[in-house]
Amino acid sequence: MTARIPGRDAWAQHGFFRAHKYLIVRRLTQLGVLALFLTGPLAGIWIAKGTLSASLTFDLLPLTDPFVLLQSLAARHWPETTALTGVAIVIGFYLVFGGRTFCSWACPVNPVTDLAAWLRRRLGVEKGFSMRREARWLVALAVLAASAATGTIAWELINPVTLIYRVALFGTLAGLAVVVAVFVFDLVVARGGWCGHVCPVGTAYALIGKATLLRVSARGRVRCDDCLDCFAVCPENHVIAPALRGRDGAGPVIASADCTVCGRCVDVCPERVFSLTHRFDTRVDAAVPPPPSAAGRPAPAALEKV
């Protein structure tokens, strides 16, 4: 018997697009963000300048990465207003739109670690070195301490998030070594290790995400038939259980700030349990009798083929 491939059931029952909707939109968004920066150096059409650490769009809109600025403060530099305005806009945006949505929708490392996770599932790599969830907070603190001790923005020396942009936009190719290291780390050392347990940039966004509005809800949790596809694809799968199982009266909304609102669980669930909503949405679907196979859903025989 071959291992179950997560998402195949959803694909068979709801078609390729519905089983990959958020994945596709996400990849397009990630490419789109990069494209805004790339049109300048490639075609001379300047839309966004700079990198993900700080940028200027249409010579008007400044954006600054919160963790970069935090390190600068730790290193005892008080930045100019432009950088401060930029960070206020970014924090304001992610307070509404999901915190770690940065990780899954904008960050260029995401396709890299997603590829590692996908390969892991396909090759059946063991879970590997298990890291604590709190590790990320300690790493962030350690990086801030390093910044404070050396008086430098230390993480930017090796930060793959901005390194990839610098490679693509400024041709600093040696930065790719760090990207390869992250890929190998996720593939052989720890499952979801980099984005989930190390990257302090994501930690800063998780902090913003603690109170964010945009959330995923396991609204249709009564229909869950324990196929565990969502657990298999979720980069932070500890966040799912409370909302999905609803133990101790937990609401349907995935409250943890670790959730990246990537929407993969929405895609792969054959029972369409998950949906995107706001954090105060307490609606849950009522239990319905299992629909007869004629009601628009493929007969069990169709499922057996995949």
Added chain:
Amino acid sequence: MATDSDPKTPTRRRFVQGTLRTAVGAGACGLGLGLFAAQSRSLPADALRPPGALPEDRFLSACVRCGLCVRACPYDTLKLADLGAGPAAGTPYYKARNIPCEMCEDIPCAKACPTGALDKHIGDIATARMGVAVIVSRDTCLNLQGLRCDVCYRVCPVIDKAITLEQTHNRRTGKHAVFEPVVRPDACTGCGKCEKSCVLAEAAIKVLPIKIAVGHQDAHYRRGWEEKTKAGHELVPGIIDLPDRLPEMKP
């Protein structure tokens, strides 16, 4: 003992071990990063920062490595450092011998900086201090051989203030003059136009970091001849002037 029969102990021990391991791991990350950061604080002597840059130690606490200054430079002077290229990864720098700073009047690079790593209020580009030019090779500089090259002098945007030609006696021929290029550190911006245009295969004039190229006289030194003019009279009256002795004189 009670601890042995306590069913919680192995779990607790694992918890403590796990926490310890995580803390040690994170600490090691921080330490490694700190050491790397400390090491990359040293800037190679031929890498110059853009105009208006904070002093190097403070620059690294401010520059977020966004490259907006690089984008703003119309002459493609500035580059972002690659990993292992010398300057701290991602920070902007230029090498005078490749493309010098053209000293734009409106200083677009400094204006573009969002963080204050480059001072956008620097005002006059002639007050920028990116480095100081130094004749590093007196025995290859053509002017110092008694020829008239003058190129570094002529290209200087702050000509006759930052760099002058000092006429001295040519001891080799005994009858000609030497026009020695002399850089004035208080007026040189370090733009590097001189280094760029030096006609030799290896430039005889190079822009060096101010810290390396400029010395300071201790505050307590007084120059007698200056003090004398200031005071308007001899400082130590009635001093006996002994005859000067030159090395070849017999005692």
